[in-house]
Amino acid sequence: MEPFRSHREHTHPLTLTGGFTLTELLVVLAIITVIMLVVLTSQSTFNKTIVLANTAYDIALTIRSAETFGLSSRVLSIATANTGYGINFQKTTPESFTLFADSYPGIGQPGLCHPPPVNDPTGPNAKPGNCSYDAVQGEKVTTYTLGNGITVDDFCAYNGAWSCANSDSLASLDIVFVRSTSEPFISVNGAYSLVTPATAACLKVTSRQGGARFVYIGASGIITANATSCP
Numbered sequence: 001m002e003p004f005r006s007h008r009e010h011t012h013p014l015t016l017t018g019g020f021t022l023t024e025l026l027v028v029l030a031i032i033t034v035i036m037l038v039v040l041t042s043q044s045t046f047n048k049t050i051v052l053a054n055t056a057y058d059i060a061l062t063i064r065s066a067e068t069f070g071l072s073s074r075v076l077s078i079a080t081a082n083t084g085y086g087i088n089f090q091k092t093t094p095e096s097f098t099l100f101a102d103s104y105p106g107i108g109q110p111g112l113c114h115p116p117p118v119n120d121p122t123g124p125n126a127k128p129g130n131c132s133y134d135a136v137q138g139e140k141v142t143t144y145t146l147g148n149g150i151t152v153d154d155f156c157a158y159n160g161a162w163s164c165a166n167s168d169s170l171a172s173l174d175i176v177f178v179r180s181t182s183e184p185f186i187s188v189n190g191a192y193s194l195v196t197p198a199t200a201a202c203l204k205v206t207s208r209q210g211g212a213r214f215v216y217i218g219a220s221g222i223i224t225a226n227a228t229s230c231p
Contacts, residue, residue, distance in 0.1 A: 052207045060223050072179070085102065113130050129178065153204045154204040173187070
């Protein structure tokens with residue numbers, strides 16, 4: 001028989017061999033915070049750009065609709081045959097604009113911007129309107145409000161030289177289309193010049209968060225929502 005022997009168990013202290021230090025955790029947290037800020041800022045900038053671009057295209061599409069109505073001589077309850085349709089912009093209300101039917105004055109009355117046919121001044125080819133918006137005459141079709149902090153910050157007309165609302169004395173701009181030509185009839189400050197009419201217009205659309213888009217309306221009915229700039 002083996003003699004009794006005492007066996008001692010040797011224990012070793014438990015040591016940590018993995019994990020993160022507080023400094024490492026703080027560094028990781030800082031990196032995550034920076035990445036989130038970059039992502040959120042980029043997303044906000046992207047959304048702002050998209051909304052501004054869409055609004056510029058919506059304005060251009062509305063102008064195109066006025067052109068379509070005018071060329072097709074669309075008749076509404078407030079309009080008569082051959083009525084032109086236009087868009088009115090006001091410096092005092094940059095957050096909205098108005099689509100209108102240019103029905104005043106009527107055919108045969110003074111103040112028309114479309115010279116009546118010589119041989120038949122009140123016939124089927126005669127056109128009403130003075131190529132500008134007359135709110136008191138019931139010409140309004142609808143008013144559009146832009147929203148999202150977006151405004152028509154400036155508008156310009158070309159008449160041998162450019163003049164704009166912000167740098168010159170333009171208080172209003174009217175862009176009218178009427179059959180049977182796609183060329184716009186452009187009025188400045190409520191008046192159309194039969195002698196030297198404006199042939200082009202430009203709108204500067206801006207966002208409160210920054211950025212700008214430009215809508216150009218040129219001779220022959222050219223309408224673009226991504227022009228390089230206004231003068």
